[in-house]
Amino acid sequence: SATPATLSAISHGAKNGVLFKGGAAMEELSRMDILFSDKTGTLTHGDFEVVAYEADEATIQEVVYMEQFSSHPIAQAIISAFPDIELDQVNQAESVEEVSGKGLRKGQLLVGKPAAFDEYSDPRQIRSKRQPGYTSVFVGRDQEIIGYFNLADQVRTESKEAVQAFKNSGVELVLLTGDNHEVAQKVAEEVGIELFHADLSPEDKIKFVQESQAKDLSVGMIGDGINDAPALANAEIGIAMGSGSSIAMESSEVVIVQNDLNKLYDSYQLSHRLNRIIL
Ligand code: ADP
Ligand code: MG
Numbered sequence: 001s002a003t004p005a006t007l008s009a010i011s012h013g014a015k016n017g018v019l020f021k022g023g024a025a026m027e028e029l030s031r032m033d034i035l036f037s038d039k040t041g042t043l044t045h046g047d048f049e050v051v052a053y054e055a056d057e058a059t060i061q062e063v064v065y066m067e068q069f070s071s072h073p074i075a076q077a078i079i080s081a082f083p084d085i086e087l088d089q090v091n092q093a094e095s096v097e098e099v100s101g102k103g104l105r106k107g108q109l110l111v112g113k114p115a116a117f118d119e120y121s122d123p124r125q126i127r128s129k130r131q132p133g134y135t136s137v138f139v140g141r142d143q144e145i146i147g148y149f150n151l152a153d154q155v156r157t158e159s160k161e162a163v164q165a166f167k168n169s170g171v172e173l174v175l176l177t178g179d180n181h182e183v184a185q186k187v188a189e190e191v192g193i194e195l196f197h198a199d200l201s202p203e204d205k206i207k208f209v210q211e212s213q214a215k216d217l218s219v220g221m222i223g224d225g226i227n228d229a230p231a232l233a234n235a236e237i238g239i240a241m242g243s244g245s246s247i248a249m250e251s252s253e254v255v256i257v258q259n260d261l262n263k264l265y266d267s268y269q270l271s272h273r274l275n276r277i278i279l
Contacts, residue, residue: 006274038177050150052131059139061088063149163261175188176208205231206231206234221239
């Protein structure tokens with residue numbers, strides 16, 4: 001059970017907007033060697049805006065309808081971009097399924113990242129429409145790409161300072177994202193992270209956590225999405241953003257209520273001071 005010093009640190013963390021699920025989490029944080037970070041919603045606001053698209057009216061109707069079944073930040077952006085759309089042409093009897101970390105499926109319709117279309121016979125269709133620097137969502141039906149949406153997101157102003165603080169303390173930072181290489185690189189540069197891996201599936205994110213654990217490192221993972229939940233659960237210390245999905249919070253030991261990474265750094269410093277008291 002937690003010592004009085006640990007309990008006092010946990011209560012201090014809570015006042016600072018960082019919730020710890022127990023004393024062990026507070027003590028583990030001080031041992032963190034490497035911190036993997038998700039991009040969307042974690043380093044960025046996850047507040048996307050549709051900046052360009054190409055799709056006919058019926059396709060937009062289908063996509064807006066489908067996105068109502070998703071909790072991904074992209075879904076809200078696409079729904080908000082077409083506030084006046086009528087859904088009268090949509091066959092609502094057909095069910096919508098989430099394709100984990102990739103997008104959505106409804107019958108023959110597929111909406112999501114390029115990797116969601118790996119089963120398509122002609123990948124050139126994607127390449128020809130892809131615009132570097134944006135998060136892209138493609139729409140396909142029966143082996144054919146019938147539309148796309150390009151979306152932009154903003155880096156949280158707090159991210160850069162927090163990244164620098166962790167780096168100065170000797171914690172290695174690595175960006176892990178399901179988004180494309182160009183966007184990952186842009187965000188990594190903006191916040192000052194040298195190492196990044198893009199186009200990842202939720203399983204790939206676990207793989208990076210486990211590789212570091214095999215090297216005897218204590219691994220932190222911070223994220224907000226359903227796609228991050230398995231990696232959050234695997235890390236020694238899973239950290240969820242307060243704005244994240246409930247499954248991300250359930251899979252984590254720590255929750256950053258106000259989404260400010262600097263608050264996590266405050267707790268990290270606190271956990272170090274605490275360890276010195278215990279030892
Ligand atoms: P991150 O790891 O940065 O949080 P995700 O793994 O959640 O990103 O998403 C990766 C990509 O999958 C998105 O950039 C998008 O192209 C696609 N995607 C995921 N969910 C959806 C959705 N509901 N609608 C459309 N595209 C989606
Ligand atoms: Mg995310």
